[in-house]
Amino acid sequence: MGIGQRLRRENVRMVGKLTIVAAGMFAFGYGLVPLYRAICEMTGINILSLSELQVPGGAAGGKSVRVPDNTQVDTTRTITVEFDANVRGLWDFKPAQRSMQVHPGQLNTVMYEFQNVQNRRMAAQAIPSYAPQQAAPYFNKLECFCFNQYTLDAGEKKQWPVAFVIDPKISKDVKTITLSYTFFEVGGRTPAAPTASAAPLAQEPRS
Template sequence: MVGKLAVIAGLMFGFGYGLVPMYRHICAALGINVLSLTERQATSYNAGSAGRTGKANTQVDTSRTITIEFDANARGPWEFKPAMRSLQVHPGELATVMYDFKNVQNRVMAAQAIPSYAPKQATAYFNKLECFCFNEYTLQPGESKAWPVVFVIDPKLPKDVTTITLSYTFFEVPGKSSAAAAAAAVTVKEPRS
């Protein structure tokens, strides 16, 4: 009985060990490219003096350059601005820009940003992967934040669009600021046991 169990355990180990090469061959045969991040990094960089190797991102349209202009509008007494006013990108290229915000009021506030695009037809081609506009934020008096916007311009953007303006309007969320301030006051006033 012990011998049979040892054979079964050995077969299970061998099958588990063989799954990785089998998976790679199946993916290669079907044309599926789902390498893990560490495998992608290992194949993207050459340890020798030649530097970076591997395949280039074929979805980047290097024949075109789009100018992205950044604008910030604040509806309230706070500071809100992009770290840079414009950036040139190729369609399909991943880009990041930071926005700086400071609550200059002497009270807690809840706020959110709403994006808008010009020209309007560019909206469908401006793909944000990460953006502070996805969430509401509660900021303490004098608190500063730096938030990223990570985006890609779709290569299918019409050829006549060469400049896109991304504008954010940052506004206070009605009713939420007083609730956030009350919650902060309760937290501060709780007696210690």
């Protein structure tokens, strides 16, 4: 047998082996999808796909927030979420609504309104706190004005969204959660706000 024929046969064998390996890899990858979905259903975890939520009036004037496409919603439970606002300075700051009924695992959005009523530009930031404090690790904010500092001109008004999901793993003893923000001026003449851990847990909603 000539060297040329031997090389051709070896090439044919190599091509055959590579074809088998490629087919096996394709079958393995294809089979992972239903297996992964089955694992997600069993564990209650789903990071297979994400969808975008358009939050109206976001901090950047309308912002897409990526949230789980198949969040596990516990429709057997309802939690009352109360919204509170505190300020350290002379400006208006309040939630658009005082409370809402939510299911654990459900995506919710509440708007907060702010106006700089001073006659000068100011930089400000908000710090959140929670009551009861044990709810804090389960209160997941996907979009929040508290993530950033903002500069507002004299008389300027803003509306900011808070998009949140309460983890279904939260204790069933928790029936009400108060989300409270303290808004303070950064580098201004007003006293500095307390840290998040030392912030007041909540105040009774003002009428």
